[in-house]
Amino acid sequence: MQASVIKADHLDLVFQTNDGPVHALSDVSLDIGKGEFVSFIGPSGCGKTTFLRCVAALEHPTGGSLTVNGMTPDAARQARSYGYVFQAAGLYPWRTIARNIKLPLEIMGFPKAEQEERVARVLELVDLKGFGNKYPWQLSGGMQQRASIARALAFDADILLMDEPFGALDEIVRDHLNEQLLALWARTGKTCLFVTHSIPEAVYLSTKIVVMSPRPGRITDVIESPLPKERPLDIRDTPEFLEIAHRVREGLRAGHAYDD
Amino acid sequence: MRSVLPILTVVMAILALWYGAAVMLNRQWTLDQAARAGQELTLTQIVADTMAQDRPKLPAPHQVGAELWNTTGAMVLEGKAFTRRSLIWHGWVTLSATLVGFGIGTAAGILLAIGIVHNRAMDMSVMPWAIASQTIPILAIAPMIIVVLNSVGISGLLPKAIISAYLSFFPVVVGMVAGLRSPDRMQLDLLRTYSASPAQAFWKLRWPSSMPYLFTSLKVGMAASLVGAIVGELPTGAVRGLGARLLAGSYYGQTVQIWSALFAAAILAATLVGIIGLIQRITLARMGMAR
Numbered sequence: 050m051q052a053s054v055i056k057a058d059h060l061d062l063v064f065q066t067n068d069g070p071v072h073a074l075s076d077v078s079l080d081i082g083k084g085e086f087v088s089f090i091g092p093s094g095c096g097k098t099t100f101l102r103c104v105a106a107l108e109h110p111t112g113g114s115l116t117v118n119g120m121t122p123d124a125a126r127q128a129r130s131y132g133y134v135f136q137a138a139g140l141y142p143w144r145t146i147a148r149n150i151k152l153p154l155e156i157m158g159f160p161k162a163e164q165e166e167r168v169a170r171v172l173e174l175v176d177l178k179g180f181g182n183k184y185p186w187q188l189s190g191g192m193q194q195r196a197s198i199a200r201a202l203a204f205d206a207d208i209l210l211m212d213e214p215f216g217a218l219d220e221i222v223r224d225h226l227n228e229q230l231l232a233l234w235a236r237t238g239k240t241c242l243f244v245t246h247s248i249p250e251a252v253y254l255s256t257k258i259v260v261m262s263p264r265p266g267r268i269t270d271v272i273e274s275p276l277p278k279e280r281p282l283d284i285r286d287t288p289e290f291l292e293i294a295h296r297v298r299e300g301l302r303a304g305h306a307y308d309d
Numbered sequence: 310m311r312s313v314l315p316i317l318t319v320v321m322a323i324l325a326l327w328y329g330a331a332v333m334l335n336r337q338w339t340l341d342q343a344a345r346a347g348q349e350l351t352l353t354q355i356v357a358d359t360m361a362q363d364r365p366k367l368p369a370p371h372q373v374g375a376e377l378w379n380t381t382g383a384m385v386l387e388g389k390a391f392t393r394r395s396l397i398w399h400g401w402v403t404l405s406a407t408l409v410g411f412g413i414g415t416a417a418g419i420l421l422a423i424g425i426v427h428n429r430a431m432d433m434s435v436m437p438w439a440i441a442s443q444t445i446p447i448l449a450i451a452p453m454i455i456v457v458l459n460s461v462g463i464s465g466l467l468p469k470a471i472i473s474a475y476l477s478f479f480p481v482v483v484g485m486v487a488g489l490r491s492p493d494r495m496q497l498d499l500l501r502t503y504s505a506s507p508a509q510a511f512w513k514l515r516w517p518s519s520m521p522y523l524f525t526s527l528k529v530g531m532a533a534s535l536v537g538a539i540v541g542e543l544p545t546g547a548v549r550g551l552g553a554r555l556l557a558g559s560y561y562g563q564t565v566q567i568w569s570a571l572f573a574a575a576i577l578a579a580t581l582v583g584i585i586g587l588i589q590r591i592t593l594a595r596m597g598m599a600r
Contacts, residue, residue: 107498127504
């Protein structure tokens with residue numbers, strides 16, 4: 050494994066709410082190397098999204114330390130270290146797909162000519178060539194989410210943070226997008242952090258699976274996947290795959306994730 | 310075009326009700342006149358008379374229509390479109406105050422909404438005052454605005470426009486606060502991940518998101534502006550404008566004149582709101598938000 054890109058050390062995050070303090074993250078220590086694909090899996094409230102938001106400096110830990118590319122999360126954001134993909138595509142309905150992808154480029158002040166060139170490049174990367182002039186409502190849900198991934202890739206961050214990006218899509222579209230995402234990851238060599246509810250999705254995509262459990266949100270298991278980098282969809286029927294899936298399930302059970 | 314028949318049906322029903330009501334309300338005066346003259350009237354004569362009185366309690370539709378024509382189209386044909394007897398001239402007086410007031414009110418409303426959305430102190434303090442301002446009857450405050458402005462030498466169009474603005478800023482504030490706040494948390498978080506400035510968040514996200522809200526508010530605001538301008542014309546001694554026509558008509562019992570001024574105001578309002586609707590359609594279509 051190469052140099053660590055994200056390093057969390059005894060990370061704590063306590064939200065003060067009206068019902069008293071909520072321990073969103075407790076003693077989370079994790080090391081993510083360059084080019085890894087790391088999935089976070091666990092039930093609602095286990096802190097997987099919160100951890101991603103900490104990396105993105107959208108939340109601020111109350112204890113422990115967290116570095117992104119060797120910087121504080123805030124500095125890493127200023128340095129455009131990551132692109133964030135949310136659960137919903139969140140494309141602006143008044144902008145075409147191309148102009149949606151241009152949004153971060155405009156905000157970050159890229160020159161006009163370079164904007165065009167980057168949009169064309171990422172549209173091709175997510176297989177949406179020729180759709181630049183369409184409006185979001187003219188695209189299917191899966192295509193919209195691909196456009197939002199393109200938007201996150203447009204400014205060449207080397208980390209891709211994805212918070213259940215395919216959660217709202219149906220199984221068939223999801224399989225297809227998972228395949229495409231793996232191909233994209235192989236081509237770009239980005240470090241990916243991927244939050245999911247789905248065990249097969251986590252096992253299929255990841256080089257490392259982080260199993261989390263709630264109350265307080267913590268890591269119960271970290272699984273290094275022995276699966277090869279080249280993964281056809283039917284790898285999901287192999288014994289190795291099922292064995293990892295089983296271990297993920299065990300990890301979730303150990304964290305009492307099935308209690309309620 | 311499919312909606313033509315239902316609309317016509319409703320219009321016919323309203324006209325029928327109106328004629329019926331005119332006969333009922335104006336009948337007594339006809340009968341009294343006949344009794345004084347010692348005449349016996351047939352039913353047809355009674356009905357005919359109720360629709361041709363000079364000062365009916367309720368003028369019949371064709372009387373209002375004739376009055377409207379005589380004070381607009383006919384005067385244009387005679388080349389007297391901008392004389393004091395012309396509704397076009399009175400309508401223009403009211404329209405100009407309405408448009409200026411609408412402009413001031415819209416600008417004030419948008420600026421207040423921007424302040425409310427971006428500044429917590431304004432959020433806490435402005436809205437209660439804005440709501441309170443609308444609970445005061447405009448009829449009570451209009452004369453004071455006229456008198457106060459008159460005493461500092463401002464008269465004519467501006468005081469009426471200010472009363473217009475007073476009524477029209479409110480729907481714009483309410484609509485635009487909702488509109489500027491319509492982007493959800495995810496949208497705002499996305500901009501934070503780009504380290505976008507508040508100004509960028511405003512121009513790239515909040516302002517375009519608020520467009521459908523803006524146009525809805527503008528329609529309400531435009532109608533309110535017209536009401537404001539008409540009310541503003543009442544305390545000025547009823548010299549010019551549709552409000553003046555209404556007041557003069559009620560002084561002299563000219564019900565036909567009152568009703569024709571009312572209809573002129575309604576037609577004006579419908580036209581103005583229709584224009585905003587058209588601009589809305591074009592704008593949203595150009596933004597790609599109309600399907």
